[in-house]
Amino acid sequence: MAHRGLVVLAPLLAAATNPLVPHTGMADPHVHVFNGTLYMYSTHDLIEQGASGCCGGDWWIWTAPYPGGPWTNVSSQGLPAWTPESLKETNSLWATDAAEHKGRYYWYVSIGGKQIAVFEADAPTGPWRDPLGDFLLANGSSLSPPTNIRDPGVLRDDDGRHYIVFGACDGANQPDDACYYAAELHDDMISYEPPRHLSVKGVLGHFGYGKADDKPFLHKRGDLYYLSWGCFYATASEVFGPYQYKGCIIEADLVEEAFMVGNQTAERFSHHIYYDRHSSFVEHLGQWYFYSNDYSHSDAPTGGFRDTVAAFVHYRDDGTIAPVEITAAGVGPRDARAPLPAEQYHRVDGARTTQGGSTTGFVVGDVADGAAVAYRVDRASLGGSVALNLTFANGGECAGAATLAVAGTPLATCALAPTGAWDMYATVACGAALGAAALAAPASADGAVDVAVSFAGCGGAAFAKLDTLTFA
Ligand SMILES: *[C@@H]1O[C@H](CO)[C@@H](O)[C@H](O)[C@H]1NC(C)=O
Numbered sequence: 065m066a067h068r069g070l071v072v073l074a075p076l077l078a079a080a081t082n083p084l085v086p087h088t089g090m091a092d093p094h095v096h097v098f099n100g101t102l103y104m105y106s107t108h109d110l111i112e113q114g115a116s117g118c119c120g121g122d123w124w125i126w127t128a129p130y131p132g133g134p135w136t137n138v139s140s141q142g143l144p145a146w147t148p149e150s151l152k153e154t155n156s157l158w159a160t161d162a163a164e165h166k167g168r169y170y171w172y173v174s175i176g177g178k179q180i181a182v183f184e185a186d187a188p189t190g191p192w193r194d195p196l197g198d199f200l201l202a203n204g205s206s207l208s209p210p211t212n213i214r215d216p217g218v219l220r221d222d223d224g225r226h227y228i229v230f231g232a233c234d235g236a237n238q239p240d241d242a243c244y245y246a247a248e249l250h251d252d253m254i255s256y257e258p259p260r261h262l263s264v265k266g267v268l269g270h271f272g273y274g275k276a277d278d279k280p281f282l283h284k285r286g287d288l289y290y291l292s293w294g295c296f297y298a299t300a301s302e303v304f305g306p307y308q309y310k311g312c313i314i315e316a317d318l319v320e321e322a323f324m325v326g327n328q329t330a331e332r333f334s335h336h337i338y339y340d341r342h343s344s345f346v347e348h349l350g351q352w353y354f355y356s357n358d359y360s361h362s363d364a365p366t367g368g369f370r371d372t373v374a375a376f377v378h379y380r381d382d383g384t385i386a387p388v389e390i391t392a393a394g395v396g397p398r399d400a401r402a403p404l405p406a407e408q409y410h411r412v413d414g415a416r417t418t419q420g421g422s423t424t425g426f427v428v429g430d431v432a433d434g435a436a437v438a439y440r441v442d443r444a445s446l447g448g449s450v451a452l453n454l455t456f457a458n459g460g461e462c463a464g465a466a467t468l469a470v471a472g473t474p475l476a477t478c479a480l481a482p483t484g485a486w487d488m489y490a491t492v493a494c495g496a497a498l499g500a501a502a503l504a505a506p507a508s509a510d511g512a513v514d515v516a517v518s519f520a521g522c523g524g525a526a527f528a529k530l531d532t533l534t535f536a
């Protein structure tokens with residue numbers, strides 16, 4: 065690791081952002097971007113719940129200015145009165161998800177493990193009304209195959225239609241498939257077409273081959289639909305499938321030591337790092353994020369008291385998802401003392417993550433005139449000045465320009481000259497010892513400054529794949 069030659073090397077400067085809000089029991093994180101702002105709809109584990117911390121506390125809503133946080137509790141107290149106190153006592157506030165449609169917000173909640181209700185509001189944080197006075201979905205045993213109606217996930221498709229996914233097989237009664245269903249929601253968002261079973265070929269989960277789980281989530285990227293359950297996922301070209309199992313996005317190699325948990329010698333998919341990763345995927349400013357349950361820092365690990373962690377998600381060119389890094393730094397401010405993989409951006413315009421490069425397997429590709437990519441960089445890790453080295457490939461014949469800006473102030477411009485081929489990488493120094501003035505600006509709530517690289521030149525032709533940023 066190439067670290068900056070600081071005179072006094074402080075302890076690792078970039079603040080840990082994982083777990084996101086430890087010691088609170090923030091769990092089952094469903095994150096959405098509503099009107100440009102990040103919101104999380106979570107359950108709330110209780111230590112005093114004993115054998116299962118799950119599902120005894122109120123549901124909580126959180127918001128954050130940046131994906132890594134800081135996350136603030138903005139829960140509304142205005143839950144509909146029919147959510148009985150007695151349900152809380154019997155562990156009944158299970159996982160939830162939310163959706164926006166025509167300026168109204170809909171919060172789908174599991175009431176225990178076998179039914180789903182819906183609340184409605186004019187704002188993402190409520191106050192909430194109960195428009196039905198009854199469950200939205202129930203009676204899963206009458207479906208074929210039968211399912212437990214819980215763990216809603218709502219997908220908004222590109223054409224504006226919404227689908228709610230839910231379900232879980234009975235533990236002992238797993239068919240060689242999953243017991244997930246999806247139903248198209250009507251325009252009112254509180255009624256639906258008959259639920260359709262989602263077939264998942266080759267399904268695998270924490271319980272082994274042929275077994276999915278609960279916690280289904282649907283997301284869509286490009287033309288591909290992703291059905292996930294924890295770290296496991298399948299893809300399909302149609303929302304109702306059939307889905308094909310693709311893999312698990314957590315690999316022990318990419319889980320930082322402090323986030324390893326459980327019996328390390330257990331059989332691969334029964335290992336605790338794969339267990340109960342109730343999660344959601346969300347796109348924010350062109351980057352994809354994975355928010356997931358985590359047991360590694362639990363105050364009561366054997367009691368089901370969970371935390372939430374976040375990770376960047378990178379899709380391979382064939383649509384499959386590369387294993388994610390579970391680290392303390394998470395998706396928060398990047399540490400300028402280590403080389404920064406270009407694809408770990410917090411904002412991108414006119415370019416996208418593609419496979420390639422010399423390090424992580426991903427680059428910011430298709431970089432052309434007008435593209436820009438930006439990072440939240442830990443203010444303290446930058447020291448008193450900024451000089452940036454860019455490692456890139458340019459397989460074309462035209463040199464484009466990259467301009468470095470810190471906190472909105474342009475500091476230096478450098479040429480990204482042809483390197484001979486799209487897989488030949490070169491490093492260019494972009495400015496030197498600049499930026500004291502820009503760095504005098506106070507850091508944001510997350511302790512970071514915005515470091516942006518914008519690109520110009522070469523008409524419309526792509527002129528760079530950006531691999532690594534190294535702060536010199
Ligand atoms: C969306 O956000 C903008 C800017 O923060 C705000 O002015 C507007 O009222 C919001 N709209 C809704 C529907 O919440």
Ligand SMILES: *[C@@H]1O[C@H](CO)[C@@H](O)[C@H](O)[C@H]1NC(C)=O
Pocket residue numbers: 088122124137138139140141
């Ligand atoms: C979140 O907010 C709710 C409602 O105000 C409150 O009851 C709860 O204690 C808060 N939880 C945390 C962890 O701040």
Ligand SMILES: *[C@@H]1O[C@H](CO)[C@@H](O)[C@H](O)[C@H]1NC(C)=O
Pocket residue numbers: 199200201202203
């Ligand atoms: C569940 O079944 C009962 C009995 O048939 C019925 O009264 C109720 O409306 C059903 N609920 C839902 C949400 O389908």
Ligand SMILES: *[C@@H]1O[C@H](CO)[C@@H](O)[C@H](O)[C@H]1NC(C)=O
Pocket residue numbers: 327328329330331
């Ligand atoms: C860990 O897993 C291995 C393999 O399944 C098993 O033999 C062993 O008993 C487990 N150890 C503990 C402490 O659970």
Ligand SMILES: *[C@@H]1O[C@H](CO)[C@@H](O)[C@H](O)[C@H]1NC(C)=O
Pocket residue numbers: 066453491492493534535536
């Ligand atoms: C930055 O690039 C220059 C010129 O290519 C090189 O001499 C220098 O060692 C690089 N610094 C770092 C930190 O990579």
